[in-house]
Amino acid sequence: MIGASEPGKVVTRFAPSPTGFLHIGGARTALFNYLFARHHGGEFHLRIEDTDRARSTEPAIAAILDGLTWLDFEWDGAIVYQFARAARHAEVAHQLLAAGHAYRCYASPEDLEEMRAAQRAAKQPMRYDGRWRDRTDWPNDAPFVIRLRAPQTGSVTINDLVQGPVTVANAELDDMVLLRSDGSPTYMLAVVVDDQDMGVTHVIRGDDHLNNAFRQLALIRAMGWAEPHYAHIPLIHGSDGAKLSKRHGALGVDAYRDDLGLLPEAVENYLLRLGWGHGDDEFISRAQAVEWFDLAGVGRGPARFDLKKLESVNGHYLRAADDARLTALIDTKVGGVIGRDLTADDRNLLQRSMSELKKRAANLNDLASSSLFLLRSRPIPMDDGAAKLLASAGLGNLARARAALAGVADWSVPALETAARALAEAEAVKLGQIAQPLRAAVTGSSQSPGLFDVMAVLGRDEVLGRIDDALIATQEGASA
RNA sequence: GGUCCCUUCGUCUAGCGGUCUAGGACGUCGCCCUUUCACGGCGAAAACACGGGUUCGAUUCCCGUAGGGAUCACCA
Numbered sequence: 001m002i003g004a005s006e007p008g009k010v011v012t013r014f015a016p017s018p019t020g021f022l023h024i025g026g027a028r029t030a031l032f033n034y035l036f037a038r039h040h041g042g043e044f045h046l047r048i049e050d051t052d053r054a055r056s057t058e059p060a061i062a063a064i065l066d067g068l069t070w071l072d073f074e075w076d077g078a079i080v081y082q083f084a085r086a087a088r089h090a091e092v093a094h095q096l097l098a099a100g101h102a103y104r105c106y107a108s109p110e111d112l113e114e115m116r117a118a119q120r121a122a123k124q125p126m127r128y129d130g131r132w133r134d135r136t137d138w139p140n141d142a143p144f145v146i147r148l149r150a151p152q153t154g155s156v157t158i159n160d161l162v163q164g165p166v167t168v169a170n171a172e173l174d175d176m177v178l179l180r181s182d183g184s185p186t187y188m189l190a191v192v193v194d195d196q197d198m199g200v201t202h203v204i205r206g207d208d209h210l211n212n213a214f215r216q217l218a219l220i221r222a223m224g225w226a227e228p229h230y231a232h233i234p235l236i237h238g239s240d241g242a243k244l245s246k247r248h249g250a251l252g253v254d255a256y257r258d259d260l261g262l263l264p265e266a267v268e269n270y271l272l273r274l275g276w277g278h279g280d281d282e283f284i285s286r287a288q289a290v291e292w293f294d295l296a297g298v299g300r301g302p303a304r305f306d307l308k309k310l311e312s313v314n315g316h317y318l319r320a321a322d323d324a325r326l327t328a329l330i331d332t333k334v335g336g337v338i339g340r341d342l343t344a345d346d347r348n349l350l351q352r353s354m355s356e357l358k359k360r361a362a363n364l365n366d367l368a369s370s371s372l373f374l375l376r377s378r379p380i381p382m383d384d385g386a387a388k389l390l391a392s393a394g395l396g397n398l399a400r401a402r403a404a405l406a407g408v409a410d411w412s413v414p415a416l417e418t419a420a421r422a423l424a425e426a427e428a429v430k431l432g433q434i435a436q437p438l439r440a441a442v443t444g445s446s447q448s449p450g451l452f453d454v455m456a457v458l459g460r461d462e463v464l465g466r467i468d469d470a471l472i473a474t475q476e477g478a479s480a
Numbered sequence: 481g482g483u484c485c486c487u488u489c490g491u492c493u494a495g496c497g498g499u500c501u502a503g504g505a506c507g508u509c510g511c512c513c514u515u516u517c518a519c520g521g522c523g524a525a526a527a528c529a530c531g532g533g534u535u536c537g538a539u540u541c542c543c544g545u546a547g548g549g550a551u552c553a554c555c556a
Protein backbone atom coordinates (compact mmCIF):
# COMPACT_ATOMS: atom_id res chain seq x y z
CA MET A 1 0.00 0.00 0.00
CA ILE A 2 1.54 3.26 -1.09
CA GLY A 3 -1.37 5.61 -0.53
CA ALA A 4 -2.09 6.08 3.12
CA SER A 5 -5.77 5.69 3.85
CA GLU A 6 -8.10 4.69 6.59
CA PRO A 7 -10.77 2.06 6.15
CA GLY A 8 -13.93 3.56 4.71
CA LYS A 9 -12.22 6.70 3.56
CA VAL A 10 -12.89 7.91 0.05
CA VAL A 11 -9.78 8.00 -2.14
CA THR A 12 -9.80 9.43 -5.67
CA ARG A 13 -7.00 10.08 -8.09
CA PHE A 14 -6.22 12.06 -11.17
CA ALA A 15 -3.97 10.10 -13.51
CA PRO A 16 -2.85 12.04 -16.58
CA SER A 17 -0.37 10.86 -19.17
CA PRO A 18 2.41 13.41 -19.50
CA THR A 19 2.31 13.48 -23.28
CA GLY A 20 1.23 17.11 -23.55
CA PHE A 21 -0.19 20.02 -21.62
CA LEU A 22 -3.01 19.69 -19.11
CA HIS A 23 -5.99 20.25 -21.36
CA ILE A 24 -9.39 21.53 -20.40
CA GLY A 25 -11.00 18.06 -20.28
CA GLY A 26 -8.28 16.80 -18.00
CA ALA A 27 -8.74 19.82 -15.77
CA ARG A 28 -12.41 18.99 -15.43
CA THR A 29 -11.67 15.36 -14.59
CA ALA A 30 -9.23 16.59 -11.95
CA LEU A 31 -11.85 19.01 -10.60
CA PHE A 32 -14.47 16.31 -10.21
CA ASN A 33 -12.01 13.99 -8.49
CA TYR A 34 -10.89 16.79 -6.23
CA LEU A 35 -14.41 17.89 -5.33
CA PHE A 36 -15.67 14.37 -4.74
CA ALA A 37 -12.79 13.60 -2.40
CA ARG A 38 -13.14 16.85 -0.46
CA HIS A 39 -16.91 16.48 -0.26
CA HIS A 40 -16.46 13.14 1.45
CA GLY A 41 -13.54 14.23 3.58
CA GLY A 42 -11.35 11.83 1.63
CA GLU A 43 -8.07 12.00 -0.25
CA PHE A 44 -7.25 13.18 -3.74
CA HIS A 45 -4.11 11.67 -5.24
CA LEU A 46 -2.06 12.41 -8.30
CA ARG A 47 -0.48 9.75 -10.46
CA ILE A 48 1.59 10.44 -13.54
CA GLU A 49 1.10 7.69 -16.11
CA ASP A 50 4.47 7.82 -17.75
CA THR A 51 4.83 4.24 -18.91
CA ASP A 52 4.91 5.32 -22.53
CA ARG A 53 8.56 6.31 -22.48
CA ALA A 54 8.58 7.58 -26.04
CA ARG A 55 5.80 10.10 -25.51
CA SER A 56 6.22 11.11 -21.87
CA THR A 57 8.18 14.29 -21.29
CA GLU A 58 9.43 16.34 -18.37
CA PRO A 59 7.92 19.60 -19.69
CA ALA A 60 4.56 17.89 -19.89
CA ILE A 61 4.79 16.80 -16.28
CA ALA A 62 5.74 20.34 -15.29
CA ALA A 63 2.81 21.75 -17.27
CA ILE A 64 0.37 19.39 -15.56
CA LEU A 65 1.61 20.27 -12.08
CA ASP A 66 1.61 23.95 -12.97
CA GLY A 67 -1.97 23.74 -14.22
CA LEU A 68 -3.23 21.91 -11.16
CA THR A 69 -1.47 24.36 -8.90
CA TRP A 70 -2.90 27.36 -10.74
CA LEU A 71 -6.39 25.91 -10.39
CA ASP A 72 -5.63 25.16 -6.75
CA PHE A 73 -6.50 21.47 -6.88
CA GLU A 74 -4.25 20.47 -4.05
CA TRP A 75 -3.42 16.78 -4.06
CA ASP A 76 -2.67 14.61 -1.06
CA GLY A 77 0.52 12.71 -0.47
CA ALA A 78 3.39 12.14 -2.85
CA ILE A 79 2.95 12.02 -6.59
CA VAL A 80 3.04 8.45 -7.89
CA TYR A 81 5.07 7.90 -11.04
CA GLN A 82 3.78 4.84 -12.78
CA PHE A 83 6.95 3.93 -14.64
CA ALA A 84 8.81 3.57 -11.36
CA ARG A 85 6.41 0.81 -10.39
CA ALA A 86 7.01 -1.44 -13.41
CA ALA A 87 8.57 -4.20 -11.29
CA ARG A 88 5.50 -4.32 -9.08
CA HIS A 89 3.26 -4.53 -12.16
CA ALA A 90 5.29 -7.40 -13.56
CA GLU A 91 5.13 -9.13 -10.20
CA VAL A 92 1.34 -9.13 -10.36
CA ALA A 93 1.38 -10.45 -13.91
CA HIS A 94 3.55 -13.36 -12.83
CA GLN A 95 1.36 -14.01 -9.83
CA LEU A 96 -1.58 -14.29 -12.18
CA LEU A 97 0.41 -16.59 -14.43
CA ALA A 98 1.34 -18.84 -11.55
CA ALA A 99 -2.25 -18.99 -10.39
CA GLY A 100 -3.48 -19.93 -13.84
CA HIS A 101 -5.38 -16.69 -14.31
CA ALA A 102 -3.03 -15.67 -17.08
CA TYR A 103 -1.13 -17.47 -19.78
CA ARG A 104 1.72 -17.13 -22.22
CA CYS A 105 0.87 -16.09 -25.75
CA TYR A 106 3.49 -16.57 -28.44
CA ALA A 107 1.54 -14.98 -31.26
CA SER A 108 3.68 -12.43 -33.05
CA PRO A 109 2.42 -8.98 -34.01
CA GLU A 110 2.38 -10.24 -37.59
CA ASP A 111 0.27 -13.25 -36.64
CA LEU A 112 -2.19 -10.98 -34.90
CA GLU A 113 -2.36 -8.55 -37.78
CA GLU A 114 -3.11 -11.47 -40.07
CA MET A 115 -5.82 -12.66 -37.69
CA ARG A 116 -7.41 -9.22 -37.61
CA ALA A 117 -7.28 -8.90 -41.38
CA ALA A 118 -9.14 -12.17 -41.70
CA GLN A 119 -11.71 -11.04 -39.14
CA ARG A 120 -12.12 -7.76 -40.95
CA ALA A 121 -12.63 -9.56 -44.25
CA ALA A 122 -15.20 -11.87 -42.70
CA LYS A 123 -16.85 -8.85 -41.04
CA GLN A 124 -16.28 -10.44 -37.68
CA PRO A 125 -15.50 -8.41 -34.58
CA MET A 126 -11.76 -8.00 -34.23
CA ARG A 127 -10.74 -9.79 -31.09
CA TYR A 128 -7.87 -11.96 -30.00
CA ASP A 129 -9.03 -15.50 -30.70
CA GLY A 130 -7.43 -17.14 -27.68
CA ARG A 131 -5.15 -19.29 -29.80
CA TRP A 132 -2.61 -19.75 -27.00
CA ARG A 133 -5.10 -19.83 -24.17
CA ASP A 134 -4.86 -23.56 -23.57
CA ARG A 135 -1.55 -24.44 -25.17
CA THR A 136 1.52 -25.50 -23.27
CA ASP A 137 3.78 -26.42 -26.19
CA TRP A 138 5.85 -23.31 -25.70
CA PRO A 139 8.73 -22.63 -28.07
CA ASN A 140 12.00 -22.40 -26.19
CA ASP A 141 13.38 -18.98 -26.87
CA ALA A 142 10.54 -17.23 -28.64
CA PRO A 143 9.25 -13.97 -27.13
CA PHE A 144 5.84 -14.10 -25.50
CA VAL A 145 3.36 -11.82 -23.81
CA ILE A 146 1.27 -12.60 -20.77
CA ARG A 147 -2.46 -12.43 -21.33
CA LEU A 148 -5.24 -12.49 -18.80
CA ARG A 149 -7.41 -15.60 -18.91
CA ALA A 150 -10.69 -13.69 -18.89
CA PRO A 151 -14.09 -15.28 -18.38
CA GLN A 152 -15.70 -16.20 -21.70
CA THR A 153 -19.28 -16.69 -20.65
CA GLY A 154 -21.73 -14.71 -18.60
CA SER A 155 -21.69 -10.95 -18.32
CA VAL A 156 -20.46 -8.16 -16.09
CA THR A 157 -22.50 -5.25 -14.81
CA ILE A 158 -20.91 -2.08 -13.53
CA ASN A 159 -23.05 0.23 -11.47
CA ASP A 160 -21.41 3.34 -12.75
CA LEU A 161 -22.02 6.34 -10.52
CA VAL A 162 -22.61 8.56 -13.54
CA GLN A 163 -23.73 6.22 -16.28
CA GLY A 164 -25.88 3.93 -14.17
CA PRO A 165 -25.82 0.16 -14.58
CA VAL A 166 -23.95 -0.89 -17.70
CA THR A 167 -23.75 -4.52 -18.74
CA VAL A 168 -21.36 -6.14 -21.15
CA ALA A 169 -21.23 -9.83 -22.13
CA ASN A 170 -17.90 -11.44 -21.40
CA ALA A 171 -17.98 -12.86 -24.91
CA GLU A 172 -17.41 -9.31 -26.12
CA LEU A 173 -14.11 -9.10 -24.31
CA ASP A 174 -10.93 -10.85 -25.33
CA ASP A 175 -7.86 -11.82 -23.35
CA MET A 176 -5.93 -8.60 -22.92
CA VAL A 177 -2.18 -8.35 -22.78
CA LEU A 178 -0.85 -7.74 -19.28
CA LEU A 179 2.88 -7.89 -19.80
CA ARG A 180 4.54 -7.13 -23.12
CA SER A 181 7.20 -9.31 -24.70
CA ASP A 182 9.86 -6.94 -23.39
CA GLY A 183 8.54 -7.46 -19.85
CA SER A 184 6.95 -4.03 -19.53
CA PRO A 185 3.41 -3.72 -18.20
CA THR A 186 0.51 -2.55 -20.31
CA TYR A 187 -1.65 0.36 -19.24
CA MET A 188 -4.46 -2.01 -18.28
CA LEU A 189 -2.26 -3.83 -15.80
CA ALA A 190 -0.54 -0.73 -14.45
CA VAL A 191 -3.77 1.16 -13.80
CA VAL A 192 -5.39 -1.66 -11.90
CA VAL A 193 -2.34 -2.43 -9.79
CA ASP A 194 -1.68 1.21 -8.99
CA ASP A 195 -5.28 1.97 -8.11
CA GLN A 196 -5.26 -1.05 -5.84
CA ASP A 197 -1.98 -0.17 -4.17
CA MET A 198 -2.99 3.45 -3.75
CA GLY A 199 -6.22 2.41 -2.10
CA VAL A 200 -8.36 4.18 -4.68
CA THR A 201 -12.03 3.69 -3.83
CA HIS A 202 -13.58 5.81 -6.60
CA VAL A 203 -12.29 5.84 -10.14
CA ILE A 204 -13.57 9.04 -11.74
CA ARG A 205 -12.35 9.48 -15.31
CA GLY A 206 -13.37 10.24 -18.88
CA ASP A 207 -15.95 7.94 -20.42
CA ASP A 208 -13.44 6.91 -23.05
CA HIS A 209 -12.39 4.47 -20.32
CA LEU A 210 -15.82 2.97 -19.74
CA ASN A 211 -15.11 0.00 -21.98
CA ASN A 212 -11.78 -0.52 -20.28
CA ALA A 213 -13.47 -0.83 -16.93
CA PHE A 214 -14.93 -4.22 -17.80
CA ARG A 215 -11.58 -5.68 -18.69
CA GLN A 216 -9.95 -4.11 -15.69
CA LEU A 217 -12.63 -5.62 -13.50
CA ALA A 218 -11.78 -9.08 -14.82
CA LEU A 219 -8.22 -8.51 -13.71
CA ILE A 220 -9.28 -7.21 -10.31
CA ARG A 221 -11.47 -10.27 -9.78
CA ALA A 222 -8.72 -12.62 -10.85
CA MET A 223 -6.56 -11.10 -8.12
CA GLY A 224 -9.40 -11.22 -5.65
CA TRP A 225 -9.05 -7.52 -4.92
CA ALA A 226 -11.71 -5.06 -3.76
CA GLU A 227 -13.60 -3.52 -6.64
CA PRO A 228 -13.59 0.29 -6.80
CA HIS A 229 -16.63 2.36 -7.62
CA TYR A 230 -16.55 3.75 -11.13
CA ALA A 231 -17.76 7.06 -12.48
CA HIS A 232 -17.22 7.73 -16.16
CA ILE A 233 -17.81 11.33 -17.10
CA PRO A 234 -18.51 12.39 -20.68
CA LEU A 235 -15.80 14.11 -22.66
CA ILE A 236 -16.03 17.79 -23.55
CA HIS A 237 -16.81 18.56 -27.16
CA GLY A 238 -16.14 21.56 -29.36
CA SER A 239 -18.83 24.06 -30.30
CA ASP A 240 -19.60 22.05 -33.43
CA GLY A 241 -20.20 18.87 -31.44
CA ALA A 242 -17.05 17.18 -32.67
CA LYS A 243 -14.33 16.00 -30.39
CA LEU A 244 -12.52 18.93 -28.83
CA SER A 245 -9.51 19.95 -30.85
CA LYS A 246 -7.17 22.91 -30.90
CA ARG A 247 -9.60 24.76 -33.13
CA HIS A 248 -12.17 24.95 -30.36
CA GLY A 249 -10.03 25.92 -27.47
CA ALA A 250 -8.54 22.58 -26.53
CA LEU A 251 -5.60 24.47 -25.19
CA GLY A 252 -3.44 23.84 -22.19
CA VAL A 253 -4.71 25.51 -19.06
CA ASP A 254 -1.62 27.71 -19.24
CA ALA A 255 -3.05 29.20 -22.41
CA TYR A 256 -6.28 30.02 -20.62
CA ARG A 257 -4.25 31.87 -18.08
CA ASP A 258 -1.57 33.49 -20.25
CA ASP A 259 -3.17 33.92 -23.66
CA LEU A 260 -6.83 34.38 -22.79
CA GLY A 261 -6.18 36.17 -19.50
CA LEU A 262 -8.68 34.15 -17.46
CA LEU A 263 -8.94 33.80 -13.70
CA PRO A 264 -8.60 30.29 -12.23
CA GLU A 265 -11.81 30.57 -10.24
CA ALA A 266 -13.66 31.43 -13.46
CA VAL A 267 -12.26 28.42 -15.29
CA GLU A 268 -13.16 26.21 -12.34
CA ASN A 269 -16.70 27.57 -12.11
CA TYR A 270 -17.25 27.16 -15.84
CA LEU A 271 -15.90 23.63 -15.83
CA LEU A 272 -18.07 22.72 -12.88
CA ARG A 273 -21.21 23.97 -14.60
CA LEU A 274 -20.32 22.11 -17.78
CA GLY A 275 -22.19 18.87 -17.34
CA TRP A 276 -23.32 19.52 -13.82
CA GLY A 277 -25.79 21.89 -12.20
CA HIS A 278 -27.18 22.85 -8.84
CA GLY A 279 -30.63 24.29 -9.47
CA ASP A 280 -30.40 27.73 -11.02
CA ASP A 281 -27.05 28.55 -9.45
CA GLU A 282 -24.53 29.93 -11.91
CA PHE A 283 -21.78 31.24 -9.69
CA ILE A 284 -20.60 28.64 -7.25
CA SER A 285 -17.72 29.16 -4.86
CA ARG A 286 -15.18 26.49 -4.05
CA ALA A 287 -16.73 25.98 -0.63
CA GLN A 288 -20.20 25.59 -2.12
CA ALA A 289 -18.89 23.26 -4.80
CA VAL A 290 -17.32 21.02 -2.17
CA GLU A 291 -20.56 21.02 -0.23
CA TRP A 292 -22.88 20.43 -3.18
CA PHE A 293 -20.95 18.31 -5.66
CA ASP A 294 -22.24 14.84 -6.38
CA LEU A 295 -21.59 12.39 -9.17
CA ALA A 296 -25.25 11.53 -9.68
CA GLY A 297 -25.82 15.04 -10.97
CA VAL A 298 -23.22 14.78 -13.71
CA GLY A 299 -24.81 14.64 -17.15
CA ARG A 300 -24.33 11.55 -19.28
CA GLY A 301 -24.08 13.26 -22.62
CA PRO A 302 -21.06 15.20 -23.84
CA ALA A 303 -21.24 18.96 -23.27
CA ARG A 304 -20.01 21.51 -25.77
CA PHE A 305 -17.33 23.97 -24.88
CA ASP A 306 -18.53 27.57 -25.16
CA LEU A 307 -15.83 30.22 -24.96
CA LYS A 308 -18.38 33.05 -24.86
CA LYS A 309 -19.86 31.74 -21.67
CA LEU A 310 -16.46 31.12 -20.15
CA GLU A 311 -15.56 34.76 -20.86
CA SER A 312 -18.81 35.90 -19.35
CA VAL A 313 -18.14 33.92 -16.19
CA ASN A 314 -14.66 35.35 -16.17
CA GLY A 315 -16.06 38.88 -16.38
CA HIS A 316 -18.13 38.16 -13.32
CA TYR A 317 -15.13 37.00 -11.32
CA LEU A 318 -13.04 39.85 -12.64
CA ARG A 319 -15.51 42.40 -11.29
CA ALA A 320 -15.55 40.59 -7.98
CA ALA A 321 -11.77 40.31 -7.75
CA ASP A 322 -9.66 42.39 -5.43
CA ASP A 323 -8.19 45.54 -7.03
CA ALA A 324 -4.68 44.97 -5.73
CA ARG A 325 -4.69 41.41 -7.07
CA LEU A 326 -5.81 42.55 -10.52
CA THR A 327 -3.22 45.28 -10.55
CA ALA A 328 -0.53 42.71 -9.86
CA LEU A 329 -1.89 40.37 -12.53
CA ILE A 330 -1.66 42.94 -15.32
CA ASP A 331 1.61 44.46 -14.15
CA THR A 332 3.93 42.75 -16.64
CA LYS A 333 1.43 42.90 -19.49
CA VAL A 334 1.13 46.65 -19.11
CA GLY A 335 4.84 47.15 -18.60
CA GLY A 336 5.52 45.19 -21.77
CA VAL A 337 3.39 47.50 -23.87
CA ILE A 338 4.55 50.83 -22.47
CA GLY A 339 8.11 49.60 -22.60
CA ARG A 340 9.22 50.05 -19.02
CA ASP A 341 8.83 48.56 -15.58
CA LEU A 342 5.97 50.01 -13.58
CA THR A 343 6.79 52.39 -10.76
CA ALA A 344 5.07 52.50 -7.41
CA ASP A 345 3.15 55.55 -8.66
CA ASP A 346 2.06 53.64 -11.75
CA ARG A 347 0.75 50.80 -9.66
CA ASN A 348 -1.01 53.17 -7.38
CA LEU A 349 -2.67 54.87 -10.32
CA LEU A 350 -3.77 51.53 -11.74
CA GLN A 351 -5.13 50.29 -8.48
CA ARG A 352 -7.13 53.45 -7.85
CA SER A 353 -8.69 53.11 -11.31
CA MET A 354 -9.26 49.39 -11.05
CA SER A 355 -12.80 49.47 -9.70
CA GLU A 356 -13.91 51.31 -12.84
CA LEU A 357 -11.61 49.53 -15.29
CA LYS A 358 -12.64 46.02 -14.27
CA LYS A 359 -16.30 46.66 -15.02
CA ARG A 360 -15.35 47.07 -18.66
CA ALA A 361 -13.11 44.02 -19.09
CA ALA A 362 -13.92 40.40 -19.83
CA ASN A 363 -10.37 39.20 -19.27
CA LEU A 364 -6.97 40.37 -18.10
CA ASN A 365 -5.85 41.26 -21.61
CA ASP A 366 -8.76 43.66 -22.03
CA LEU A 367 -8.08 45.00 -18.58
CA ALA A 368 -4.44 45.64 -19.35
CA SER A 369 -5.05 47.32 -22.69
CA SER A 370 -7.86 49.46 -21.35
CA SER A 371 -5.59 50.77 -18.61
CA LEU A 372 -2.73 51.81 -20.88
CA PHE A 373 -3.95 55.37 -21.37
CA LEU A 374 -3.39 56.03 -17.69
CA LEU A 375 0.33 55.36 -17.88
CA ARG A 376 1.33 56.52 -21.33
CA SER A 377 3.56 59.52 -21.52
CA ARG A 378 2.45 62.70 -23.22
CA PRO A 379 1.52 63.27 -25.86
CA ILE A 380 -0.64 60.15 -25.68
CA PRO A 381 -1.65 58.42 -28.92
CA MET A 382 -5.15 59.06 -30.30
CA ASP A 383 -7.20 56.27 -31.78
CA ASP A 384 -9.43 56.86 -34.81
CA GLY A 385 -12.53 57.58 -32.78
CA ALA A 386 -10.72 60.13 -30.64
CA ALA A 387 -9.16 61.87 -33.64
CA LYS A 388 -12.57 62.14 -35.27
CA LEU A 389 -14.11 63.60 -32.13
CA LEU A 390 -11.42 66.23 -31.80
CA ALA A 391 -11.59 67.19 -35.46
CA SER A 392 -15.35 67.69 -35.41
CA ALA A 393 -15.47 69.44 -32.05
CA GLY A 394 -13.32 72.30 -33.16
CA LEU A 395 -10.75 74.21 -31.20
CA GLY A 396 -13.11 76.61 -29.53
CA ASN A 397 -15.06 74.13 -27.47
CA LEU A 398 -12.01 72.30 -26.25
CA ALA A 399 -10.26 75.53 -25.39
CA ARG A 400 -13.26 76.78 -23.45
CA ALA A 401 -13.48 73.42 -21.65
CA ARG A 402 -9.83 73.70 -20.73
CA ALA A 403 -10.37 77.16 -19.34
CA ALA A 404 -13.35 76.00 -17.30
CA LEU A 405 -11.40 73.09 -15.85
CA ALA A 406 -8.37 75.19 -15.13
CA GLY A 407 -10.60 77.31 -12.93
CA VAL A 408 -11.68 74.40 -10.77
CA ALA A 409 -10.15 74.90 -7.38
CA ASP A 410 -10.96 71.56 -5.80
CA TRP A 411 -9.85 68.86 -8.30
CA SER A 412 -12.51 66.32 -7.37
CA VAL A 413 -15.07 64.29 -9.27
CA PRO A 414 -18.10 66.36 -8.21
CA ALA A 415 -16.32 69.69 -8.74
CA LEU A 416 -15.12 68.67 -12.20
CA GLU A 417 -18.55 67.48 -13.16
CA THR A 418 -20.15 70.67 -11.90
CA ALA A 419 -17.74 72.75 -13.95
CA ALA A 420 -18.41 70.74 -17.10
CA ARG A 421 -22.16 70.93 -16.64
CA ALA A 422 -22.01 74.66 -16.03
CA LEU A 423 -20.07 75.12 -19.25
CA ALA A 424 -22.55 73.00 -21.19
CA GLU A 425 -25.41 75.07 -19.83
CA ALA A 426 -23.68 78.34 -20.64
CA GLU A 427 -22.99 77.14 -24.18
CA ALA A 428 -26.51 75.70 -24.45
CA VAL A 429 -25.16 72.32 -25.55
CA LYS A 430 -25.55 68.83 -24.21
CA LEU A 431 -22.95 67.62 -21.76
CA GLY A 432 -21.76 65.13 -24.35
CA GLN A 433 -20.66 67.97 -26.61
CA ILE A 434 -18.23 69.02 -23.93
CA ALA A 435 -17.39 65.62 -22.44
CA GLN A 436 -16.63 63.67 -25.60
CA PRO A 437 -13.88 65.92 -26.97
CA LEU A 438 -12.46 66.08 -23.47
CA ARG A 439 -12.53 62.32 -23.22
CA ALA A 440 -10.67 62.07 -26.49
CA ALA A 441 -8.04 64.51 -25.36
CA VAL A 442 -7.58 62.96 -21.93
CA THR A 443 -7.82 59.24 -22.75
CA GLY A 444 -6.96 59.11 -26.44
CA SER A 445 -10.13 57.15 -27.06
CA SER A 446 -13.85 57.68 -27.58
CA GLN A 447 -14.51 55.05 -24.94
CA SER A 448 -13.29 55.08 -21.37
CA PRO A 449 -14.37 54.87 -17.76
CA GLY A 450 -16.27 57.86 -16.39
CA LEU A 451 -14.51 60.99 -17.60
CA PHE A 452 -14.51 62.80 -14.27
CA ASP A 453 -13.22 59.74 -12.46
CA VAL A 454 -10.40 59.52 -14.95
CA MET A 455 -9.54 63.21 -14.63
CA ALA A 456 -9.59 62.98 -10.85
CA VAL A 457 -7.10 60.08 -10.76
CA LEU A 458 -4.81 61.55 -13.39
CA GLY A 459 -4.55 64.87 -11.58
CA ARG A 460 -4.78 68.46 -12.68
CA ASP A 461 -1.40 68.89 -14.35
CA GLU A 462 -1.58 65.74 -16.40
CA VAL A 463 -5.14 66.42 -17.56
CA LEU A 464 -4.54 70.05 -18.54
CA GLY A 465 -1.31 69.01 -20.23
CA ARG A 466 -3.09 66.37 -22.28
CA ILE A 467 -5.73 68.86 -23.32
CA ASP A 468 -3.00 71.26 -24.41
CA ASP A 469 -1.41 68.45 -26.43
CA ALA A 470 -4.71 67.87 -28.17
CA LEU A 471 -5.22 71.57 -28.84
CA ILE A 472 -1.82 71.82 -30.48
CA ALA A 473 -2.32 68.66 -32.50
CA THR A 474 -5.76 69.80 -33.65
CA GLN A 475 -4.48 73.20 -34.60
CA GLU A 476 -1.68 71.68 -36.66
CA GLY A 477 -4.12 69.26 -38.24
CA ALA A 478 -6.44 72.13 -39.20
CA SER A 479 -3.72 74.32 -40.69
CA ALA A 480 -2.04 71.47 -42.56
C1' G B 481 -19.32 -2.73 -38.79
C1' G B 482 -19.73 -5.10 -33.35
C1' U B 483 -20.47 -3.50 -28.34
C1' C B 484 -21.78 0.32 -24.87
C1' C B 485 -23.75 5.18 -23.81
C1' C B 486 -26.50 9.69 -24.79
C1' U B 487 -30.79 13.05 -26.84
C1' U B 488 -35.03 19.90 -22.96
C1' C B 489 -34.10 26.89 -26.30
C1' G B 490 -28.02 28.11 -30.91
C1' U B 491 -24.97 26.61 -26.17
C1' C B 492 -24.64 25.07 -20.65
C1' U B 493 -28.51 23.47 -17.80
C1' A B 494 -33.42 23.12 -14.07
C1' G B 495 -37.15 19.48 -14.32
C1' C B 496 -36.65 13.34 -11.22
C1' G B 497 -45.92 11.35 -13.67
C1' G B 498 -50.06 16.05 -12.66
C1' U B 499 -46.60 22.40 -9.75
C1' C B 500 -44.92 23.13 -17.44
C1' U B 501 -48.98 28.73 -20.51
C1' A B 502 -41.37 24.07 -19.58
C1' G B 503 -37.46 27.87 -15.22
C1' G B 504 -32.27 30.04 -15.04
C1' A B 505 -27.57 31.39 -17.50
C1' C B 506 -24.49 32.62 -21.99
C1' G B 507 -25.36 34.42 -26.80
C1' U B 508 -28.97 37.40 -29.95
C1' C B 509 -32.57 41.53 -30.29
C1' G B 510 -35.32 45.80 -27.97
C1' C B 511 -35.96 49.41 -24.00
C1' C B 512 -34.15 51.99 -19.51
C1' C B 513 -29.96 54.16 -16.88
C1' U B 514 -26.14 57.51 -19.03
C1' U B 515 -20.87 62.31 -20.87
C1' U B 516 -18.78 57.41 -24.23
C1' C B 517 -18.03 52.25 -23.47
C1' A B 518 -19.15 48.98 -19.97
C1' C B 519 -21.74 47.54 -15.50
C1' G B 520 -26.68 47.30 -13.85
C1' G B 521 -32.17 46.98 -14.59
C1' C B 522 -36.47 45.56 -17.58
C1' G B 523 -38.40 42.87 -21.72
C1' A B 524 -38.57 39.72 -26.38
C1' A B 525 -37.61 35.70 -29.75
C1' A B 526 -35.82 30.73 -28.77
C1' A B 527 -36.32 23.81 -26.67
C1' C B 528 -38.96 18.75 -24.40
C1' A B 529 -35.53 14.74 -31.89
C1' C B 530 -39.52 11.46 -34.18
C1' G B 531 -43.07 7.26 -33.80
C1' G B 532 -45.40 3.83 -30.85
C1' G B 533 -46.91 2.16 -26.18
C1' U B 534 -47.84 2.16 -20.29
C1' U B 535 -51.11 5.46 -17.52
C1' C B 536 -56.93 8.91 -15.78
C1' G B 537 -52.53 11.90 -17.16
C1' A B 538 -46.34 12.05 -19.98
C1' U B 539 -40.70 16.52 -20.75
C1' U B 540 -40.60 12.85 -16.89
C1' C B 541 -41.51 5.27 -17.45
C1' C B 542 -40.90 1.28 -21.62
C1' C B 543 -39.90 -0.10 -26.89
C1' G B 544 -38.54 1.25 -31.74
C1' U B 545 -36.50 4.96 -35.50
C1' A B 546 -33.24 8.87 -36.44
C1' G B 547 -29.13 11.66 -34.82
C1' G B 548 -24.75 12.12 -31.69
C1' G B 549 -20.79 10.10 -28.76
C1' A B 550 -17.26 6.34 -26.74
C1' U B 551 -14.55 2.05 -27.71
C1' C B 552 -12.73 -2.19 -30.34
C1' A B 553 -3.48 -2.27 -29.97
C1' C B 554 2.36 -5.80 -27.18
C1' C B 555 -1.01 3.46 -26.74
C1' A B 556 -2.43 5.48 -22.53
